[in-house]
Amino acid sequence: RPYPPGPRGWPVIGNMLMMDQLTHRGLAKLASQYGGIFHLRMGIRHIVVVSSPDMARQVLEARDKVSNRPTSIALDYLSYGTANMAFADYSPFWRQMRKICVIKLFSRARAESWDSVRDELNEMLRVVASNAGQAVNIGELVFGFAERIIYRAAFGSRLSDGHDDFLKIMQEFSKLFGAFNICDFIPGLSWADPQGFKARLSKARGSLDAFIDSIIEQHISKRKGKNITGRDEGNNDMVDELLAFYADVGEAKADSDDLSSSIKLTRDNIKGIIMDIMFGGTETVAAAIEWAMSELLRNPEELKKTQEELANTVGLHRCVEEGDFEKLTYLKCVLKETLRLHPPLPFLSRATAEDLNVAGYYIPARSRLVINLWAMGRDRKCWNDPEAFKPSRFLNVGAPDYKMNNFEFLPFGTGRRSCPGMQLGLYTFEMGVAHLLHCFNWELPDGMKPTQVDMSDVFGLSAPKATRLTAVPSPRLKCPIY
Numbered sequence: 344r345p346y347p348p349g350p351r352g353w354p355v356i357g358n359m360l361m362m363d364q365l366t367h368r369g370l371a372k373l374a375s376q377y378g379g380i381f382h383l384r385m386g387i388r389h390i391v392v393v394s395s396p397d398m399a400r401q402v403l404e405a406r407d408k409v410s411n412r413p414t415s416i417a418l419d420y421l422s423y424g425t426a427n428m429a430f431a432d433y434s435p436f437w438r439q440m441r442k443i444c445v446i447k448l449f450s451r452a453r454a455e456s457w458d459s460v461r462d463e464l465n466e467m468l469r470v471v472a473s474n475a476g477q478a479v480n481i482g483e484l485v486f487g488f489a490e491r492i493i494y495r496a497a498f499g500s501r502l503s504d505g506h507d508d509f510l511k512i513m514q515e516f517s518k519l520f521g522a523f524n525i526c527d528f529i530p531g532l533s534w535a536d537p538q539g540f541k542a543r544l545s546k547a548r549g550s551l552d553a554f555i556d557s558i559i560e561q562h563i564s565k566r567k568g569k570n571i572t573g574r575d576e577g578n579n580d581m582v583d584e585l586l587a588f589y590a591d592v593g594e595a596k597a598d599s600d601d602l603s604s605s606i607k608l609t610r611d612n613i614k615g616i617i618m619d620i621m622f623g624g625t626e627t628v629a630a631a632i633e634w635a636m637s638e639l640l641r642n643p644e645e646l647k648k649t650q651e652e653l654a655n656t657v658g659l660h661r662c663v664e665e666g667d668f669e670k671l672t673y674l675k676c677v678l679k680e681t682l683r684l685h686p687p688l689p690f691l692s693r694a695t696a697e698d699l700n701v702a703g704y705y706i707p708a709r710s711r712l713v714i715n716l717w718a719m720g721r722d723r724k725c726w727n728d729p730e731a732f733k734p735s736r737f738l739n740v741g742a743p744d745y746k747m748n749n750f751e752f753l754p755f756g757t758g759r760r761s762c763p764g765m766q767l768g769l770y771t772f773e774m775g776v777a778h779l780l781h782c783f784n785w786e787l788p789d790g791m792k793p794t795q796v797d798m799s800d801v802f803g804l805s806a807p808k809a810t811r812l813t814a815v816p817s818p819r820l821k822c823p824i825y
């Protein structure tokens with residue numbers, strides 16, 4: 344039973360010298376040489392890279408065998424021993440955690456009820472309006488927007504300047520998640536910790552503990568003071584919702600809600616889920632909005648068409664409202680085309696629970712599966728003129744949607760580990776882009792030509808733009824209210 348094809352490796356280290364090619368672009372290049380499924384060995388770890396929709400279907404159809412996530416020393420330590428949802432193995436307990444997130448935390452109806460989204464949106468629009476005629480750094484603007492929405496939805500308070508510490512902790516976590524640690528591939532070196540990871544990991548987790556523990560304590564006292572049960576009180580934040588399932592609060596049984604009487608979360612679970620929300624919901628949404636604005640500024644005809652649809656559907660006398668989205672067909676195509684070309688998470692990562700046989704190849708248990716969404720969104724066999732930004736391709740009958748069975752278009756993943764925050768993510772993405780386009784006209788700064796917009800990306804936890812997009816806004820609405 345052969346492994347899938349792949350480059351020859353060295354004894355012991357395997358293909359570790361190719362470490363710098365493990366980006367979405369590097370792996371897409373290797374796929375053009377070795378095909379839609381290929382194999383690398385990094386020290387003791389097998390990595391199988393899937394880059395064609397057909398191979399992705401075959402691999403992911405082995406549901407039970409590919410429902411775990413690969414972990415690393417950093418992921419394991421920073422997620423409190425995989426007490427969170429994103430890295431925990433598939434299990435009955437994981438299914439319950441996911442149910443809480445989908446039903447209680449991430450539904451679209453829930454997001455629409457949050458004042459935080461509307462308030463933070465208005466705040467962003469006011470900042471843009473006050474900078475009319477000057478170059479605005481759209482990348483920083485939308486990153487702050489996404490961060491403030493998620494922070495407020497999670498903790499109930501506004502992310503103000505005093506919370507710089509929290510942002511620094513998140514940045515350090517992000518670096519540690521993505522850092523190359525040789526001990527992950529050659530575990531025999533762990534005792535020596537040659538890159539000095541242990542101290543960094545312990546410092547980072549200590550800082551997050553101090554921050555989140557104090558927030559949890561404040562919420563527990565607030566609940567005791569107000570006698571809050573786990574029921575939806577309208578303005579409960581995510582920590583309130585999670586505390587209804589916290590074994591130590593001792594009130595879950597009093598709640599007749601089936602879910603809260605059957606699931607008990609530990610403090611580590613709560614901290615882990617909060618971490619999932621902060622990481623899952625910030626960079627992804629911000630990167631998606633910045634890419635959409637970049638593609639539109641690089642393609643003025645598409646910008647014009649999208650803004651015309653907004654003007655014809657909504658009118659220039661008011662802002663976009665939730666009820667308008669259903670009619671904004673072209674805007675929806677713009678969002679899909681953006682996610683096809685620039686999936687914020689360029690890979691789906693899975694680990695095999697058992698040996699697998701795919702297309703006649705052997706994939707051993709505990710292999711790391713990397714499904715390259717970025718490469719699949721540009722596959723010439725599935726997409727006509729794949730490098731071009733053409734939202735209208737999604738108007739065609741039978742064009743892929745978000746149903747997760749179109750393997751050439753999986754921006755939110757598929758199956759059991761698909762994104763539980765999709766509704767919330769799409770809502771924030773739609774709201775951000777629609778308002779920026781409807782409330783303002785945008786021009787590139789300093790006479791820059793559309794073809795000069797830099798479209799390169801960087802590879803990390805997500806794949807954001809390498810250089811921030813800047814553009815000059817001017818008001819578009821007749822009587823702006825924000």
Ligand code: HEM
Pocket residue numbers: 412428429430441449619620621623624625627628631686687688690691692753754755756757758759760761762763764765767768769772
């Ligand atoms: C445009 C926005 C977003 C995109 C493109 C996106 C994309 C993804 C993708 C591709 C995955 C992996 C799916 C798989 O392996 O099959 C994922 C997982 C996840 N996402 Fe999202 N996401 C977005 C927004 C959000 C938001 C807003 C949240 C929460 C606030 C969130 C929370 C999560 C979590 C917790 C997981 C891990 C789920 C698990 O392992 O069970 N995401 N997301």
